Amino acid sequence: MRIKNLSKRKVFFIIAAAVVIITLIGVAMYSFFANSSAITLASSDVQVLDKRDNSQRVAVSGNVEPQKSMVLSTRLTGPVNQLNVKVGDRVQADQLVANLDVTDKETELAKSKAQAATNEANSIAEIKGAESRYNRYKELLDNGMNQDINNAKAALRTAESAYDEANRNFQLESALRGNGKQQDIAAQQSKIENARQDSMNTNVEAARMGLKAVGTLQDQDTERRSLATEQSNLAELKAQLDGASPEQQVQIQAQIKASEERVETLQNSVNKQYRNTIDSGLDAADVTNKLQAADRNLRESQDSYEATLAQADNKLVTDQRNVAKTFEEKKDAATALAVAERNAQFQMEDNQAAIDNAVRNARAAQASNNAGDNQLKLDIASAQIRAPFDGVVTNVAAKQGSAANGALMTIADDARMIVHANVKEIDVAKIAVGQRVEFTTPGTGDKKFQGKVSFVSTVAAPQETPATPASGGSAGGSASGGSSGASGSNNKVNFPVEIEVLGNKGTLRLGSTAKARIITREASDKMVIPQSAVYEDQGKKKVLAIADDDTIVERTVKLGSKTDFDVEVLSGEAKKGDKILVDAAKYRQSVGQKATVDTAAPGGADGAGASGASGTATSTAAAEVR
Numbered sequence: 001m002r003i004k005n006l007s008k009r010k011v012f013f014i015i016a017a018a019v020v021i022i023t024l025i026g027v028a029m030y031s032f033f034a035n036s037s038a039i040t041l042a043s044s045d046v047q048v049l050d051k052r053d054n055s056q057r058v059a060v061s062g063n064v065e066p067q068k069s070m071v072l073s074t075r076l077t078g079p080v081n082q083l084n085v086k087v088g089d090r091v092q093a094d095q096l097v098a099n100l101d102v103t104d105k106e107t108e109l110a111k112s113k114a115q116a117a118t119n120e121a122n123s124i125a126e127i128k129g130a131e132s133r134y135n136r137y138k139e140l141l142d143n144g145m146n147q148d149i150n151n152a153k154a155a156l157r158t159a160e161s162a163y164d165e166a167n168r169n170f171q172l173e174s175a176l177r178g179n180g181k182q183q184d185i186a187a188q189q190s191k192i193e194n195a196r197q198d199s200m201n202t203n204v205e206a207a208r209m210g211l212k213a214v215g216t217l218q219d220q221d222t223e224r225r226s227l228a229t230e231q232s233n234l235a236e237l238k239a240q241l242d243g244a245s246p247e248q249q250v251q252i253q254a255q256i257k258a259s260e261e262r263v264e265t266l267q268n269s270v271n272k273q274y275r276n277t278i279d280s281g282l283d284a285a286d287v288t289n290k291l292q293a294a295d296r297n298l299r300e301s302q303d304s305y306e307a308t309l310a311q312a313d314n315k316l317v318t319d320q321r322n323v324a325k326t327f328e329e330k331k332d333a334a335t336a337l338a339v340a341e342r343n344a345q346f347q348m349e350d351n352q353a354a355i356d357n358a359v360r361n362a363r364a365a366q367a368s369n370n371a372g373d374n375q376l377k378l379d380i381a382s383a384q385i386r387a388p389f390d391g392v393v394t395n396v397a398a399k400q401g402s403a404a405n406g407a408l409m410t411i412a413d414d415a416r417m418i419v420h421a422n423v424k425e426i427d428v429a430k431i432a433v434g435q436r437v438e439f440t441t442p443g444t445g446d447k448k449f450q451g452k453v454s455f456v457s458t459v460a461a462p463q464e465t466p467a468t469p470a471s472g473g474s475a476g477g478s479a480s481g482g483s484s485g486a487s488g489s490n491n492k493v494n495f496p497v498e499i500e501v502l503g504n505k506g507t508l509r510l511g512s513t514a515k516a517r518i519i520t521r522e523a524s525d526k527m528v529i530p531q532s533a534v535y536e537d538q539g540k541k542k543v544l545a546i547a548d549d550d551t552i553v554e555r556t557v558k559l560g561s562k563t564d565f566d567v568e569v570l571s572g573e574a575k576k577g578d579k580i581l582v583d584a585a586k587y588r589q590s591v592g593q594k595a596t597v598d599t600a601a602p603g604g605a606d607g608a609g610a611s612g613a614s615g616t617a618t619s620t621a622a623a624e625v626r
Helices: 008-036 103-142 147-177 179-241 246-312 314-381 584-590 607-612 616-621
Strands: 039-041 046-048 056-074 080-083 096-100 384-386 391-396 406-424 436-440 449-456 494-502 513-521 527-530 535-537 540-546 552-562 566-572 579-581 595-597
Touching: 056 096, 056 391, 056 494, 096 406, 103 314, 147 314, 179 246, 179 314, 246 314, 406 449, 406 513, 449 513, 494 513, 535 584, 540 584, 579 584
Parallel strands: 039 595
Antiparallel strands: 046 579, 056 406, 056 513, 080 096, 096 384, 391 406, 406 494, 436 449, 436 513, 449 494, 527 566, 535 540, 540 552, 540 579, 552 566
């Protein structure tokens, strides 16, 4: 009843107060429920828009080796007298690093020189002996003291005297008994005298040509035998090369060269003698035909002459036959003289050939001896082992006092170093000559060295025998979300690459293990985000960002070039420092909702945390193959 007594004004104020209270309660409840529905994001779901290292790299392991090294070795077998270096020592070009004992070589050289002197003396004596025989024989010929020629000349004089006597007797009888046949007898006599002279000349020429042909055949036979002997000797020398020591091989090679020269000379001589034989045969055939014709003409003239004489007086026939007989004896004597003179000429040629052979043999012996001596001198000189270039000793196989045995030591030129590594088959297509490389070694700690790819093999490296994998899985693994790494399986295919070390090498040591990163794509100078943060809406590229009021909002962007995982942001509504959601597809339905970042999650909640909190996206931006 009291309410009824309230004034209208009081009722108004009561209602107004109730409305205010209800409104405040509604606002409070809305705020409560709104806050209770805000999205909580892990730090890995957010990335701060900024420039960052999005380079792509392939990680490899290898060894630091010299670009150039040389194994110092020797053919000598003497003991090492002096060893001046050890592994790790630095050497300079031409520095004496070792010395070998070559006493045996020096002794052998002295013996060789003594033997050479003896051989030279013998060769000189042989040449002088041949020259002396040649000169003595020539002197006999020049002075007319050759016994065979003199005997032949005496026989010819006797035959000529007998012929002249028989001819005078015939002329006398012819004058006494010719009667009316004198003119016919004179004509026949002139004819037969011409026939006799022609027959004599032809016989002498035939004898000379026959001797020449015989001599040519003998010379050819001699040269052929000499050629066969020398060819056999050459074959034996070549057979001796197998199994011969290096020193012996040098001497044998010199002998082979000299023998080959002699074979060539003899072959040329045989060819020449062959041509001479043909020429001599043709000449002999020609003179034989002439001889037969001359003898036939003489017989016919003799028969005709005797018939004419018989008509005058038989005594003339008898006398003419005596003339014919003495003529034949004269002809035989003349032929014998020609033979003796030709034989003397042959002897002169043989004596000259003996001189030539003695000189040739002396030169061959000297050449062979010089070759052996030169090799011994070279061996003695090579006893001093010197560094071929500036560098460092990486291996010493020689031991002082022990016999040298092939390789003595290895010297490497550490001025230029190479990292030899292998790249997995899946990554080799990304590697190219000239790409920048960074690497570290266990011995130099965190110090980074620079290099560049200098070689990429087109042939896979030989595969090692598969081994049972150790527990714990692969020795490496690809970076999270990145390119495939060197996580291995048995029978993996690798391709060799070489990395040239550039810049200051500092304390970098040869043989060190290197962990290298080949930069297959350099980092962008633009702001980048993961490709998963971008989506397309009505033809526009957009990203999701957390606004200043913690609301998830859409922002348009203009994109640049892409990598396997990232994309450049060139312009648009998104600005540097914006918090971008890395997985747009996951949160597109949450546009307009509030979002909070769980700062307790790994990576933090501020800028550094957001940049590093991109999780998979961050690691993909700097993807490596390990």
